[in-house]
Amino acid sequence: EVQLLESGGGLVQPGGSLRLSCVASGFTFSSSGMSWVRQAPGKGLEWVSLFHNEHGNTDTYYADSVKGRFAISRDNSRNTLYLQMNSLRADDTAFYYCAKGRGDYWGQGTLVTVSS
């Protein structure tokens, strides 16, 4: 059974940093593309960052809204995906979901609140 378990969310002041983690199980993590998707309270979905692994492409991608502030990384030995979030702003407040591939599996999400 595929499982994705996010952690690391919480309350942080504007300008602060957080690192989210997503521990994966039930599939071959090292050969899977992985992503972070967020959803502000009551709003729609935004694909924040992608660690691609398809058609020979293993690049990383970022939404314009987080480029230069967020960094996606992975530790295949620990089956873990990370999202380092720096210079956080109020509009980064959202549930952050870890997703496998093109969204075939999702975690339960972790809430990040940026507020003073």
Next chain:
Amino acid sequence: DVVVTQSPLSLSVTLGQPASISCRSSQSLVFTDGDTYLNWFHQRPGQSPRRLIYKVSNRDSGVPDRFSGSGSGTDFTLKISRVEAEDIGVYYCMHSIQWPWTFGQGTKVEIK
């Protein structure tokens, strides 16, 4: 960037009746490999999104066969043949043909 636009944004349906959601993209979603990267997701209140349909018309494992996807190029449709109570929530189409992958605005489905 590719923009995907859904309609309607809300839908009130009688139990047992059909429902249909449209998704239109600003450019063709056919990739160089010949596949069309248009997916449909469902999100119930308080839950994570769940993918229902991938590459236009392929149902994910465990998705009831009352859900079907169709379309080509830039015009796509999600159909529910007979709406059940568990189908309430928000439905999103999403493209993954090029970065940034983007979702439609979402269609909120409620029961009359």
